[in-house]
Amino acid sequence: MRFMVLVKANEDSEAGVLPSKEMLARMGKYNEDLLKAGVLLAGEGLQPSSKGARIKFSGGKHTVTDGPFTETKELIAGYWLLQVTSREEAIEWVSRAPFEDGEEIEVRQVFEVSDFPADIFPPEDAAREQEIRDELQRKAGQP
Numbered sequence: 001m002r003f004m005v006l007v008k009a010n011e012d013s014e015a016g017v018l019p020s021k022e023m024l025a026r027m028g029k030y031n032e033d034l035l036k037a038g039v040l041l042a043g044e045g046l047q048p049s050s051k052g053a054r055i056k057f058s059g060g061k062h063t064v065t066d067g068p069f070t071e072t073k074e075l076i077a078g079y080w081l082l083q084v085t086s087r088e089e090a091i092e093w094v095s096r097a098p099f100e101d102g103e104e105i106e107v108r109q110v111f112e113v114s115d116f117p118a119d120i121f122p123p124e125d126a127a128r129e130q131e132i133r134d135e136l137q138r139k140a141g142q143p
Contacts, residue, residue: 002041002110003082003090009049009075010102014068016048026098034082039093042140043080081110 019027034040050068069075084090090107097105113121113130121129 001084001086001090002112003084003087004108004110005043005080005082005090005094006076006106006108007045007078007099008104008106009072009077011072013077014048014050014072014075016050023098030096030098033096034080034093037093039082039084039089041081041083041137043078045078046076049075 031040031043034043048068052067052069054065054067054069056063056065082090082093084093087107087109090109094105094107099105113126113133116126118126
C-alpha cells in the first residue's frame with residue numbers, strides 16, 4: 001500500500017521562510033529513518049505558491065493563473081510517498097515526524113491499478129498503467 005503524506009502550508013512556508021538548521025537536521029534524520037526502514041519512495045519540500053501556477057480546464061480549454069494563492073490552509077508545503085502495509089503503519093510513521101505545534105499533515109492512500117474493477121478499467125488498460133508505474137519505480141531506483 002502506498003500513501004501520499006501531504007504537509008500543509010502555513011504563513012511561513014508561503015512567505016518563503018526556510019526551516020532552521022536544527023529543523024533541517026531533524027528532518028534529515030527522519031528521512032534517513034524512513035529510508036532505512038524501506039518505506040520511503042519519495043519526498044520533497046515545495047517552493048511557495050508564489051512560484052507556482054494553477055491550470056483550470058473548462059470547455060476543452062485551459063486557463064493558467066499564476067500564484068500566489070490566498071487559501072494558505074489548502075496549500076501543500078511538501079510531501080512524502082510511503083510504501084507500508086497499512087494505513088495504521090503510515091500514521092505511525094507520520095506521527096514520528098519532527099514537526100512543532102500547529103503543523104498539519106494529511107495521509108491519503110494512493111490508488112493502485114488493482115483497486116479498479118475490470119468493467120471501468122479493462123485489463124489491457126490496467127496492464128499498460130502498471131507498466132508505466134513499474135518503469136517509474138525503476139527510474140527512481142525502486143524494486
